[in-house]
Amino acid sequence: xxxxxxxxxxxxxxxxxxxxxxxxxxxxxxxxxxxxxxxxxxxxxxxxxxxxxxxxxxxxxxxxxxxxxxxxxxxxxxxxxxxxxxxxxxxxxxxxxxxxxxxxxxxxxxxxxxxxxxxxxxxxxxxxxxxxxxxxxxxxxxxxxxxxxxxxxxxxxxxxxxxxxxxxxxxxxxxxxxxxxxxxxxxxxxxxxxxxxxxxxxxxxxxxxxxxxxxxxxxxxxxxxxxxxxxxxxxxxxxxxxxxxxxxxxxxxxxxxxxxxxxxxxxxxxxxxxxxxxxxxxxxxxxxxxxxxxxxxxxxxxxxxxxxxxxxxxxxxxxxxxxxxxxxxxxx
Amino acid sequence: xxxxxxxxxxxxxxxxxxxxxxxxxxxxxxxxxxxxxxxxxxxxxxxxxxxxxxxxxxxxxxxxxxxxxxxxxxxxxxxxxxxxxxxxxxxxxxxxxxxxxxxxxxxxxxxxxxxxxxxxxxxxxxxxxxxxxxxxxxxxxxxxxxxxxxxxxxxxxxxxxxxxxxxxxxxxxxxxxxxxxxxxxxxxxxxxxxxxxxxxxxxxxxxxxxxxxxxxxxxxxxxxxxxxxxxxxxxxxxxxxxxxxxxxxxxxxxxxxxxxxxxxxxxxxxxxxxxxxxxxxxxxxxxxxxxxxxxxxxxxxxxxxxxxxxxxxxxxxxxxxxxxxxxxxxxx
Numbered sequence: 001x002x003x004x005x006x007x008x009x010x011x012x013x014x015x016x017x018x019x020x021x022x023x024x025x026x027x028x029x030x031x032x033x034x035x036x037x038x039x040x041x042x043x044x045x046x047x048x049x050x051x052x053x054x055x056x057x058x059x060x061x062x063x064x065x066x067x068x069x070x071x072x073x074x075x076x077x078x079x080x081x082x083x084x085x086x087x088x089x090x091x092x093x094x095x096x097x098x099x100x101x102x103x104x105x106x107x108x109x110x111x112x113x114x115x116x117x118x119x120x121x122x123x124x125x126x127x128x129x130x131x132x133x134x135x136x137x138x139x140x141x142x143x144x145x146x147x148x149x150x151x152x153x154x155x156x157x158x159x160x161x162x163x164x165x166x167x168x169x170x171x172x173x174x175x176x177x178x179x180x181x182x183x184x185x186x187x188x189x190x191x192x193x194x195x196x197x198x199x200x201x202x203x204x205x206x207x208x209x210x211x212x213x214x215x216x217x218x219x220x221x222x223x224x225x226x227x228x229x230x231x232x233x234x235x236x237x238x239x240x241x242x243x244x245x246x247x248x249x250x251x252x253x254x255x256x257x258x259x260x261x262x263x264x265x266x267x268x269x270x271x272x273x274x275x276x277x278x279x280x281x282x283x284x285x286x287x288x289x290x291x292x293x294x295x296x297x298x299x300x301x302x303x304x305x306x307x308x309x310x311x312x313x314x315x316x317x318x319x320x321x322x323x324x325x326x327x328x329x330x331x332x
Numbered sequence: 333x334x335x336x337x338x339x340x341x342x343x344x345x346x347x348x349x350x351x352x353x354x355x356x357x358x359x360x361x362x363x364x365x366x367x368x369x370x371x372x373x374x375x376x377x378x379x380x381x382x383x384x385x386x387x388x389x390x391x392x393x394x395x396x397x398x399x400x401x402x403x404x405x406x407x408x409x410x411x412x413x414x415x416x417x418x419x420x421x422x423x424x425x426x427x428x429x430x431x432x433x434x435x436x437x438x439x440x441x442x443x444x445x446x447x448x449x450x451x452x453x454x455x456x457x458x459x460x461x462x463x464x465x466x467x468x469x470x471x472x473x474x475x476x477x478x479x480x481x482x483x484x485x486x487x488x489x490x491x492x493x494x495x496x497x498x499x500x501x502x503x504x505x506x507x508x509x510x511x512x513x514x515x516x517x518x519x520x521x522x523x524x525x526x527x528x529x530x531x532x533x534x535x536x537x538x539x540x541x542x543x544x545x546x547x548x549x550x551x552x553x554x555x556x557x558x559x560x561x562x563x564x565x566x567x568x569x570x571x572x573x574x575x576x577x578x579x580x581x582x583x584x585x586x587x588x589x590x591x592x593x594x595x596x597x598x599x600x601x602x603x604x605x606x607x608x609x610x611x612x613x614x615x616x617x618x619x620x621x622x623x624x625x626x627x628x629x630x631x632x633x634x635x636x637x638x639x640x641x642x643x644x645x646x647x648x649x650x651x652x653x654x655x656x657x658x659x660x661x662x663x664x
Contacts, residue, residue, distance in 0.1 A: 266567075
């Protein structure tokens with residue numbers, strides 16, 4: 001006789017850190033697959049920080065879970081009853097069965113596991129979404145050059161541990177940030193980081209200065225918060241910071257002070273600093289385009305003229321206050 | 333008989349907003365050009381917000397001014413005595429003579445003005461550094477597509493007024509933010525902005541929601557501060573924010589709360605959000621590279637296994653606290 005189904009549903013939306021009674025266990029019948037469907041028995045459920053976002057009401061890159069809904073999650077599942085020829089009974093698949101023992105799928109979201117790739121659990125980690133996050137974020141956005149310095153927060157986590165090792169293999173100096181001496185030792189001794197900073201015990205600014213003597217070129221950010229702020233103070237010219245996770249903010253009950261960068265992740269958007277001196281190769285095109293528009297009378301331009309060098313300090317103070325109206329010039 | 337020279341030097345470093353007695357006027361002899369040099373008489377001095385940064389001791393993308401040093405600045409100057417054949421007397425040049433009446437140059441930093449391009453003052457504005465800043469930042473970093481929404485802060489300033497008009501000509505919906513009703517009217521009526529928000533009178537979130545019904549694709553940021561924070565809340569997928577100026581921070585006496593993005597500008601660096609779902613086209617390359625490294629034993633990977641679905645909530649709470657050590661999996 002078959003066991004009953006067990007599911008974990010959202011009992012209420014967590015406020016701050018989730019509590020056990022934000023979740024509820026529901027028992028039920030094992031569902032029956034219809035034609036074209038399979039019955040999946042969960043073998044392994046992946047827990048990932050992004051799930052916290054789905055428990056909040058705020059719309060993010062995916063719609064929020066409803067109260068009473070089974071918590072989402074990737075699983076390694078076994079096909080225990082099949083009415084779909086593509087997935088015979090006994091097949092181990094990567095699925096999205098969520099936090100439950102049994103689930104039904106029509107096969108469209110399943111991928112049969114390739115046993116030559118490694119143990120089945122790897123499909124939920126190093127050879128699955130976390131590993132691909134590390135690989136794609138590092139190489140598509142971070143684009144580390146050999147010899148550059150890469151900093152990784154949550155350095156021993158499912159994503160960070162892969163990112164750090166890949167950056168090292170790519171020829172970079174790699175500095176991790178992790179919580180506690182045990183993780184830091186593991187990062188250096190086992191994962192091969194050049195150094196790992198204990199965010200609970202060390203001053204971040206001093207430690208980054210010590211371990212990144214040539215500045216920081218790539219920051220692989222899984223946390224945001226204080227680590228991101230300290231890294232910002234040691235950026236090299238042309239540095240790339242990749243916002244991959246926001247663990248420090250997931251349990252926040254109010255937005256943090258200052259610019260909240262969470263929307264950059266949701267929108268896969270970017271903030272980039274600019275100095276015109278890097279773009280002087282484009283002066284001829286600039287003069288052709290803007291000069292042509294000026295000549296054609298298609299651009300308005302307003303000058304705010306101040307007479308006499310002796311009035312320059314006052315005019316400059318006004319410029320910073322926004323008291324000028326147009327380009328400030330001193331007629332000398 | 334020739335007039336005497338007059339220079340404005342830094343008397344002391346401003347604390348917060350500059351005061352007139354942070355500057356000192358110095359009279360002196362008009363200098364004599366040596367062989368290969370020219371004597372320049374300043375006709376127009378450009379005042380620009382970046383100068384505030386040079387008055388501070390903090391190292392930025394250029395070394396700070398010393399106390400007693402002439403304040404830097406671009407000028408339109410006339411060659412009034414020449415010992416350099418490239419610049420005969422009477423030539424109007426774009427120069428870096430700073431805040432003074434007379435200066436010496438060996439010609440290497442001079443560019444003779446082309447009178448067909450417009451009035452000489454344009455070389456300090458729309459056809460000079462501010463105009464090129466608008467042009468290059470918008471098109472090199474912002475890359476607006478026709479039909480996208482572009483927001484410009486300091487919308488009527490020397491840089492913003494050019495950026496806004498260029499974005500409009502490029503086929504975008506363009507929304508400005510400026511201080512006061514007069515500038516906002518000018519932005520819409522003269523510069524052609526689709527709308528302009530008065531940052532002193534309007535709620536930024538509500539106004540951005542009203543004027544950017546399709547979200548924001550490009551933010552041309554001359555100010556940072558509250559405008560940047562409000563724009564972050566309305567970003568579209570793939571949005572680009574360009575940090576060109578930090579006027580709200582130039583007079584600050586302490587760093588702002590939260591992540592301070594000033595270093596992005598200094599380092600011409602970037603923060604970019606990442607979601608792996610946009611990068612699934614690279615799954616085969618990921619599996620080849622990372623799968624190959626795993627098989628070769630070159631990557632360490634650690635799993636944190638929790639037994640039983642009934643322990644999933646507790647394990648998830650621990651994951652958000654960083655209590656796990658490696659990839660968290662529930663064996664179901």
